[in-house]
Amino acid sequence: MLMDALLLQLGYNATLVAIGATLLGISAGVTGTFLFLRKRALVSDAISHATLPGVCIAFILMASFGGDGRNLIGLLLGSAASASAGLWCLNWLTRNTRLAEDAAIGSVLSVFFGFGIVLLTVIQTLGVGRQAGLEGFLLGSTAGMLWADAMVIAVGGAVTLLLILLIRRPMTLVAFDPEYAAARGLPVSKIDMAMMGLVMAVTVVGLKIVGLILIVALLIIPAVTARFWTERSDYVVLLAGLAGGLSAYVGAAMSASAPNLPTGPIIVLMSFALFLLSLLFAPNRGVLAAVLRHLRFQRRVHLRQGLLALAQGQPIYEKLTLRLLRRGGLVRADGVATSIGKARAAKALRDERRWAVVRSDHAHEAAAALYDGLRQIESVLTQDQITEIDRQIGGPKEVLA
Amino acid sequence: MSGEEFVPLSLTPLLIGIFAAVACALPGNFLLLRKQALIGDAISHVVLPGIVVAFLLTGAISAAPMMLGAAGAAVVAVVLIEAIRRLGRIEPGAAMGVVFTTMFAGGVLLLEQTDTSSVHLDVEHALYGNLESLIWLDATGWSSLLDPVALAYLPVELSRMALTLLAVSLFIAVFWRVLKISTFDEGFARTLGIRTNLLGLALVITAAVAAVAAFDAVGSIIVIAMFICPPAAARMMSNQLEGQVAWSVGFAVSSAVLGYVLAGYGPLWLGAQDAISAAGMIATVSGLMLAITARFGPCRNRSGAPVGV
Numbered sequence: 001m002l003m004d005a006l007l008l009q010l011g012y013n014a015t016l017v018a019i020g021a022t023l024l025g026i027s028a029g030v031t032g033t034f035l036f037l038r039k040r041a042l043v044s045d046a047i048s049h050a051t052l053p054g055v056c057i058a059f060i061l062m063a064s065f066g067g068d069g070r071n072l073i074g075l076l077l078g079s080a081a082s083a084s085a086g087l088w089c090l091n092w093l094t095r096n097t098r099l100a101e102d103a104a105i106g107s108v109l110s111v112f113f114g115f116g117i118v119l120l121t122v123i124q125t126l127g128v129g130r131q132a133g134l135e136g137f138l139l140g141s142t143a144g145m146l147w148a149d150a151m152v153i154a155v156g157g158a159v160t161l162l163l164i165l166l167i168r169r170p171m172t173l174v175a176f177d178p179e180y181a182a183a184r185g186l187p188v189s190k191i192d193m194a195m196m197g198l199v200m201a202v203t204v205v206g207l208k209i210v211g212l213i214l215i216v217a218l219l220i221i222p223a224v225t226a227r228f229w230t231e232r233s234d235y236v237v238l239l240a241g242l243a244g245g246l247s248a249y250v251g252a253a254m255s256a257s258a259p260n261l262p263t264g265p266i267i268v269l270m271s272f273a274l275f276l277l278s279l280l281f282a283p284n285r286g287v288l289a290a291v292l293r294h295l296r297f298q299r300r301v302h303l304r305q306g307l308l309a310l311a312q313g314q315p316i317y318e319k320l321t322l323r324l325l326r327r328g329g330l331v332r333a334d335g336v337a338t339s340i341g342k343a344r345a346a347k348a349l350r351d352e353r354r355w356a357v358v359r360s361d362h363a364h365e366a367a368a369a370l371y372d373g374l375r376q377i378e379s380v381l382t383q384d385q386i387t388e389i390d391r392q393i394g395g396p397k398e399v400l401a
Numbered sequence: 402m403s404g405e406e407f408v409p410l411s412l413t414p415l416l417i418g419i420f421a422a423v424a425c426a427l428p429g430n431f432l433l434l435r436k437q438a439l440i441g442d443a444i445s446h447v448v449l450p451g452i453v454v455a456f457l458l459t460g461a462i463s464a465a466p467m468m469l470g471a472a473g474a475a476v477v478a479v480v481l482i483e484a485i486r487r488l489g490r491i492e493p494g495a496a497m498g499v500v501f502t503t504m505f506a507g508g509v510l511l512l513e514q515t516d517t518s519s520v521h522l523d524v525e526h527a528l529y530g531n532l533e534s535l536i537w538l539d540a541t542g543w544s545s546l547l548d549p550v551a552l553a554y555l556p557v558e559l560s561r562m563a564l565t566l567l568a569v570s571l572f573i574a575v576f577w578r579v580l581k582i583s584t585f586d587e588g589f590a591r592t593l594g595i596r597t598n599l600l601g602l603a604l605v606i607t608a609a610v611a612a613v614a615a616f617d618a619v620g621s622i623i624v625i626a627m628f629i630c631p632p633a634a635a636r637m638m639s640n641q642l643e644g645q646v647a648w649s650v651g652f653a654v655s656s657a658v659l660g661y662v663l664a665g666y667g668p669l670w671l672g673a674q675d676a677i678s679a680a681g682m683i684a685t686v687s688g689l690m691l692a693i694t695a696r697f698g699p700c701r702n703r704s705g706a707p708v709g710v
Contacts, residue, residue, distance in 0.1 A: 125677065
């Protein structure tokens with residue numbers, strides 16, 4: 001069943017939903033990346049909550065003019081209008097008052113959402129029929145997606161992607177270094193506004209699929225996921241689009257394959273699964289990589305200390321050190337150094353002496369700064385320099401023990 | 402308005418609203434100053450899975466396990482946010498966004514999977530709250546306040562919210578000095594030997610307790626709004642922490658009263674029949690107050706100096 005869904009074999013409607021969701025996931029991932037890099041990820045939360053009153057007002061207006069209150073384009077226009085009002089309030093509060101951005105976000109989202117709920121109850125009491133579709137905007141409802149809805153979402157997603165493609169350079173610059181961008185003569189506030197406009201577009205388009213609370217997840221999670229895998233901003237954007245699209249596609253397919261699996265939450269949980277995988281297993285920035293790095297470092301320190309102890313004829317009690325030395329064939333089972341071990345120990349001790357010379361000599365200041373007790377001296381100095389140092393130290397001595 | 406109508410229908414929801422608003426606004430002051438204002442938002446989203454899990458485990462709608470579940474979920478969320486922030490070296494806002502949306506999604510999924518929506522635990526109820534339903538049907542008038550029989554049937558939410566408010570106030574009062582120092586100068590607080598990490602955690606847990614109690618009684622929207630709007634409005638009115646907290650309590654109480662009255666009687670004045678959502682109206686009123694203070698408050702500017710002095 002799931003296989004059928006993944007291969008788009010579950011019929012017309014499920015296919016429509018899957019394609020629409022995937023497009024939305026891609027544009028949300030890509031747009032959210034800029035928001036994340038600009039460190040304003042939670043602005044999307046305010047924007048999404050601020051859409052509710054607009055949806056309700058649009059519904060009331062359309063219904064009172066005798067139309068079908070659930071016309072998707074009308075509702076989307078209404079949500080876009082109230083989301084921009086919320087965004088304006090957010091900007092005004094952060095610029096003209098002493099409130100920090102997080103407080104401004106919180107107040108905008110709670111007040112707009114509260115007002116939206118007031119309007120929802122107004123709609124209930126108005127008694128205009130056919131309001132059923134409206135609750136879908138809170139939590140998303142894809143089951144009833146029509147061809148027209150899918151087209152709105154597809155076109156909206158495609159336009160968003162195109163716009164991002166056009167202004168990605170300035171947006172990246174502003175995200176990483178707004179001061180430099182301003183100094184370069186870029187209109188920073190306008191670019192910020194364009195970015196917010198894109199986020200708003202994605203939010204508004206996404207309302208139908210995942211609902212206004214969970215669209216925030218699609219804007220934030222894929223971007224954070226992608227950030228684990230690369231240090232290059234253009235790759236982050238691409239990977240975020242991929243992660244968003246993949247989780248939306250698989251999520252939509254899974255929700256189509258079984259009853260009682262609401263699309264929005266499943267998509268969010270899918271993207272969280274990708275996030276978790278990245279957090280744990282990404283190279284360099286992942287948890288596993290960090291643990292391995294730590295273990296490797298620990299081994300090097302222990303091995304080095306063990307060799308120095310051998311060279312100076314000190315007894316070794318550390319179990320890990322002994323095990324490492326034995327495994328490397330540097331000591332015998334009874335703790336006596338092998339010939340390789342003696343050679344390596346002599347070398348380690350000699351390197352230590354060489355480093356001591358380097359660190360006390362101002363001529364080697366740059367090299368001395370690299371001393372961390374582990375670095376091979378050959379990786380820092382040339383053979384000539386080492387020979388010169390050796391002349392100061394004197395000839396090699398045999399290691400006892 | 403006569404007591405016969407007011408006491409059974411409006412007194413208890415009004416009191417519950419006021420208690421909830423103040424209980425959230427008090428810790429909100431500190432969260433706001435510590436730039437953790439969105440913790441309230443995060444908590445109110447993550448308690449949903451906690452409540453659902455508690456319901457699934459006990460199989461009954463009873464207050465204690467649900468509040469435990471919600472509080473547990475709040476703690477899990479705080480720990481998860483911190484873990485993700487540290488392990489992944491992600492900025493706190495994004496880490497919070499990842500955690501609360503995921504946990505909320507999990508909660509919605511659990512709800513749908515287990516078909517608990519039939520038992521008053523539906524998502525909409527949790528989001529909007531239903532302050533109007535917390536009526537005290539056994540009251541007949543003001544005299545009922547002295548009548549032990551009628552008092553026995555007070556909505557449990559009232560006493561629970563009052564207790565929560567008491568606990569929150571106690572926490573703030575007892576730790577006032579250390580909270581103040583560590584909020585404004587964490588480094589200095591640490592040199593005084595104050596365990597700022599522990600204190601910060603205690604503050605968040607207090608906020609979570611207030612949020613969970615209010616969430617159960619009046620829905621999440623009041624929680625989010627009251628954590629932020631009254632303290633933010635109060636911040637425009639005073640440069641002293643004492644003044645800010647006092648103003649915030651004033652704003653919280655007046656938004657609760659005004660919001661409730663507007664929701665209950667506003668439509669009647671406009672000629673409509675039914676009341677509208679009180680929780681939403683309270684949030685709206687608190688936002689209007691914030692808007693007014695943000696425009697005209699004496700301390701609204703970032704410099705901190707009162708305007709025109």
